[in-house]
Amino acid sequence: MENIIRKIRMYYPVSDEALEALVCLFERFVFPSKTIIIHAGKLDRKVYFIEKGITRSYVLHNGKQITTWFSKEGDTACGSWDLYRHKAGFEYVETLEETITYSISIGQLNELYRSYIDLANWMRVLQQENFLRLQDIHIRRLNWSAQKRYEHLTKECPELFQRVNLGYIASFLGITQQSLSRIRANGHFLT
Template identity: 50%
Template sequence: MKNIIAKIKQVHPLSDEALNALVSEMEVKYYPKNTCIVHSGTTDRMVYFIEEGITRSVFHHDGKDTTTWFSKEGDVTFGMDSLYYNRPSIESIETLEDCKMYVISIDKLNELYETYIDIANWGRILHQDVNKELSHIFVDRLQLPPKERYENFMLRYPGLINRVKLKYVAVFLGISIYTLSRIRSQK
């Protein structure tokens, strides 16, 4: 659980008591590559902490898949509408590699938020950071040329380009696979 604990401490330090309480409520799960762990249209009441592997959040519409987010070792992933509003998720979450995850129910995590202020602060800061990142990605897509979007992706997600399909990266960046290939060949 070293990747998860390191990332938790990077976001916001937890007391040993709070960290032990959080970890004790988690259950280890293994998901093979290409497994859909959260299905759009269903309410998933779990939060997934990734110890090993990568996932992508994907929006399905009119026969097209749009990658909206990547999560890797140390990250947390979940169905956003399920977490915040107890409603069906509009996105699916798929494993892109074999994954080892630690899973906790949203209800149990909410109990921990109420019991431990440092866990509540960790959750708040984590969500603030993700919201900021989403905002930057959105602005990048609107304002930056494809080459700069790619360069920012490489800075934000070092090494990820070698672990996921290029078509997922292209869609995430809002460019064609041909444009992405051209940009990469210029490096």
């Protein structure tokens, strides 16, 4: 659980005692590539901590999959409506390679927050950072050219281009796969 613990402590100095309480409740899952672990419209009361692998979150819009997020080693994956509203969410989460996760129920996680303020603070900081990332993505889509969004992603997350289908990356950037191919063909590619 090295990746998970490292990432938790990257966001907040969670105590050994709190981490032990969290880890004791984990249930391990190994999902093959292309497995949908969270389904839109279906209540899922689990949070998945990714030890190894990568997932993508997406929504369906007019029958088309629109990628909204990628989660990799150390990240968490869950439905935000499931987590905060106790309602079935609108996103799917799919593994893009074999993915090892440790899950915990949202109810158990909420209990841990009541018992360990450092875990509650870790989640607060994590969600704050995720909110700011989403806000940045939204602003970039409104104000930046496709080429500039691509260049930023290659600097921010270069490993995505080695691990993720370019169609998913294009969707995440809000452009067509053909546009992404043109940008890369014009010498704006990862070396």
